Amino acid sequence: MKEKKSTPEKDGSGARKETLEKITEQEREEYYRERRRQRKLLRQRQVRRRKMMILGATAVISLVVVVGAVRGITGFVAGRISEADKAETANQEQAGNEAQQQENAQADLLAQADLLAAQYDYDAAVALLEGSEGYQENTQFQEAVQGYQETKATCQSWPLEEVTHVFYHTLIKDTSKAFDGDYKEADYNQVMTTIDEFNKITQTMYDRGYVMVSIYDMATANEDGTMTPGEILLPPGKIPFVLSQDDCCYYHYMDGDGYASKLIVDEEGKVRNEYIEDDGTVSVGDYDVVPLIDRFVEEHPDFSYRGAKGIVALTGYNGILGYRTDISYQTRPDDLDQDKVEWLDNHPDFDLETEREGAKKVAEAMKAEGWLFASHTWGHQNVGQIDLDHLKTDTGKFQENVDPLIGGTDIIIFAFGTDLTAQEDYSGDKFEYLKSAGYDYYCNVDSSQYFVQIRDRYFRQGRRNLDGYRMYYNPELLEDLFVASEVFDPARPTPVPPMS
Numbered sequence: 140m141k142e143k144k145s146t147p148e149k150d151g152s153g154a155r156k157e158t159l160e161k162i163t164e165q166e167r168e169e170y171y172r173e174r175r176r177q178r179k180l181l182r183q184r185q186v187r188r189r190k191m192m193i194l195g196a197t198a199v200i201s202l203v204v205v206v207g208a209v210r211g212i213t214g215f216v217a218g219r220i221s222e223a224d225k226a227e228t229a230n231q232e233q234a235g236n237e238a239q240q241q242e243n244a245q246a247d248l249l250a251q252a253d254l255l256a257a258q259y260d261y262d263a264a265v266a267l268l269e270g271s272e273g274y275q276e277n278t279q280f281q282e283a284v285q286g287y288q289e290t291k292a293t294c295q296s297w298p299l300e301e302v303t304h305v306f307y308h309t310l311i312k313d314t315s316k317a318f319d320g321d322y323k324e325a326d327y328n329q330v331m332t333t334i335d336e337f338n339k340i341t342q343t344m345y346d347r348g349y350v351m352v353s354i355y356d357m358a359t360a361n362e363d364g365t366m367t368p369g370e371i372l373l374p375p376g377k378i379p380f381v382l383s384q385d386d387c388c389y390y391h392y393m394d395g396d397g398y399a400s401k402l403i404v405d406e407e408g409k410v411r412n413e414y415i416e417d418d419g420t421v422s423v424g425d426y427d428v429v430p431l432i433d434r435f436v437e438e439h440p441d442f443s444y445r446g447a448k449g450i451v452a453l454t455g456y457n458g459i460l461g462y463r464t465d466i467s468y469q470t471r472p473d474d475l476d477q478d479k480v481e482w483l484d485n486h487p488d489f490d491l492e493t494e495r496e497g498a499k500k501v502a503e504a505m506k507a508e509g510w511l512f513a514s515h516t517w518g519h520q521n522v523g524q525i526d527l528d529h530l531k532t533d534t535g536k537f538q539e540n541v542d543p544l545i546g547g548t549d550i551i552i553f554a555f556g557t558d559l560t561a562q563e564d565y566s567g568d569k570f571e572y573l574k575s576a577g578y579d580y581y582c583n584v585d586s587s588q589y590f591v592q593i594r595d596r597y598f599r600q601g602r603r604n605l606d607g608y609r610m611y612y613n614p615e616l617l618e619d620l621f622v623a624s625e626v627f628d629p630a631r632p633t634p635v636p637p638m639s
């Protein structure tokens with residue numbers, strides 16, 4: 140708590156101070172005694188209530204409630220104390236503040252530990268409280284630690300080969316614009332998901348016990364290039380899954396089609412979207428996977444395993460995250476794409492460094508929130524079809540234009556859902572090249588429930604598209620996740636066009 144250093148006159152409590160001066164010394168003593176007694180009672184109630192909640196917190200969801208309650212009570216008490224303090228003498232104020240600060244610090248620590256435990260990191264939660272000052276005398280902390288350890292004892296190691304991986308493209312914010320009958324409608328109807336569908340899927344998966352895990356929890360890449368299987372420990376009823384989003388670049392071709400235009404960091408430091416309205420004004424909100432998942436985890440911390448979020452796969456040719464970060468926007472080669480030329484004509488104030496700084500700021504905020512980045516190849520290449528030289532040129536462009544903005548990555552998510560090879564195991568020139576370029580984690584698209592390979596030198600995982608095509612044609616393949624008929628957006632034109 141930060142004490143406000145304002146005089147009574149300035150904060151409007153001058154009248155009360157005057158009244159106090161008129162009463163006798165004895166009355167004043169009594170007044171302060173009563174205030175202290177009330178504060179003590181309030182604290183006791185607070186501690187009792189917190190203890191009861193912790194004892195009653197048998198499930199993770201209850202722990203989440205405690206986090207919220209502790210924060211709420213802390214804020215409430217802080218407000219009350221602050222009011223009382225204004226009428227006290229300087230000495231009393233200081234003594235009271237110190238006691239209060241200590242109590243607030245303890246409540247904060249407990250809230251932090253509860254959050255760690257809610258996200259299944261029981262060891263960290265225990266270590267945080269056990270390592271705190273005065274732990275030996277703090278029965279409240281000791282009870283909390285016991286609770287964490289009891290939940291940890293119920294956890295089981297999830298079989299890594301049975302971890303599913305789902306992915307989305309950019310979400311449709313305005314269906315009337317995406318499904319407006321133009322030449323892009325069929326494509327959007329097949330491979331995109333609407334915000335409404337996404338929110339329903341997320342809620343259903345959460346209700347069924349799904350928990351987002353990091354690909355790095357599944358396997359560790361060692362310095363010598365070998366891979367070591369990881370471990371995912373979850374209580375009964377929880378099911379791990381990996382989330383990813385492809386092409387989070389807000390391509391020019393999507394302009395005016397009902398999608399967000401970029402990701403930004405707002406004044407609170409939260410990642411949000413910008414959306415350009417019909418009249419050209421810009422709305423800020425949660426219109427795509429990243430901010431929607433961030434908001435969902437704020438409300439449901441137990442949807443994330445130890446803070447993990449998803450993997451965002453980026454190409455580079457139109458820049459990343461809605462920023463026009465590619466060098467071609469500055470060099471303007473003769474064969475520059477028409478949509479880039481048009482965009483540049485409409486943005487005469489374009490500055491490559493400003494764009495790159497903007498993208499970097501968002502990428503850093505995302506990483507701090509648990510997001511990972513992957514290469515989706517610079518030019519959305521079909522790695523199964525292109526030759527080695529082409530792959531090298533393309534990878535070089537990614538390394539120059541994207542890696543510096545995201546801090547590099549060792550994950551590659553292949554475009555077009557293709558894969559390096561149709562063989563059971565990776566081998567050959569392209570694999571050796573990508574491995575030498577630093578890629579250890581490889582993802583393709585595979586409609587089976589799970590496909591995981593943890594080999595000596597790579598990790599490979601199949602991904603499932605949760606889009607219009609899959610929901611319309613293969614709802615049975617999604618039954619472990621949600622009921623497609625309950626999710627499918629009625630705004631979609633039907634039939635969803637078949638793949639040609």
Ligand SMILES: [Zn+2]
Pocket residue numbers: 385386515519554555
């Ligand atoms: Zn793609």
